[in-house]
Amino acid sequence: MSISFRNSAAFGKRIEYYIVGLMLKEGLDVYMPLVDDDAIDTVVKKPDGNFVEVQIKARSKDVVFGDAALFAALTHEYRPNYWFVFYSERIDKVWILSSKEFIEESNQNKKGKNKGKRSIWFNGKNTKAKSEHVKPQFEKYLATNFKRIIQDDPDA
Numbered sequence: 001m002s003i004s005f006r007n008s009a010a011f012g013k014r015i016e017y018y019i020v021g022l023m024l025k026e027g028l029d030v031y032m033p034l035v036d037d038d039a040i041d042t043v044v045k046k047p048d049g050n051f052v053e054v055q056i057k058a059r060s061k062d063v064v065f066g067d068a069a070l071f072a073a074l075t076h077e078y079r080p081n082y083w084f085v086f087y088s089e090r091i092d093k094v095w096i097l098s099s100k101e102f103i104e105e106s107n108q109n110k111k112g113k114n115k116g117k118r119s120i121w122f123n124g125k126n127t128k129a130k131s132e133h134v135k136p137q138f139e140k141y142l143a144t145n146f147k148r149i150i151q152d153d154p155d156a
Contacts, residue, residue: 015058016041019085019094023146039076046150054083054149061090068132069093069122073114078103080155083148086122091132095122095141098154105138 020042023030029045041056057071069088082099097105106118122138125131134142 011060012058015087015089016056019056019058019087023149026146028146028150044146044149050081052081052083052149052154053079054085056085056087058087059089063090065130066123066125066127066132069095069134070119071122072119073109073117074106074119075116076102076106076118083154085143085146085149086120088123091123091134093122093134094143095138096143096146096148097141098152100155101141105141 020030020032023042023044031043031045033040033043039055040053042054044052044054046052057074059067059069059071061068063070068090069086071086076099079099084095084097084099084102086095086097087093102118102120106120108118109115122134122141123132124135126133
């Protein structure tokens with residue numbers, strides 16, 4: 001097994017811990033299940049005592065140019081009390097969306113091998129400048145902290 005394979009295979013787990021570390025640093029009360037077989041990476045206890053589920057998705061700095069914040073082929077149906085945290089390593093941005101927002105903003109494949117799965121593409125690209133940027137319609141979901149998860153109602 002090469003180092004590069006181990007590096008890419010462990011990327012998702014490393015970023016989960018990175019995001020959870022940032023949440024803990026902010027003072028969030030975070031719990032991590034031992035098994036992720038229900039698309040729940042963390043559970044956060046809100047100050048009012050209620051819990052919300054969080055799924056963390058990440059893209060590596062090594063993805064193809066233009067795909068820095070493309071999250072594709074995601075299986076998801078609406079879930080109450082559920083948040084997504086998306087992270088792009090190359091453009092170093094975090095987006096937080098509720099389950100409802102993700103369904104509204106993502107595209108659902110109508111045919112092919114990924115029929116029914118969803119994709120969301122947070123970034124655009126400038127091929128002349130060889131740069132990637134956040135698409136304007138997704139700027140409202142950019143996050144520099146995790147207040148949304150503990151203050152907002154994901155089902156509103």
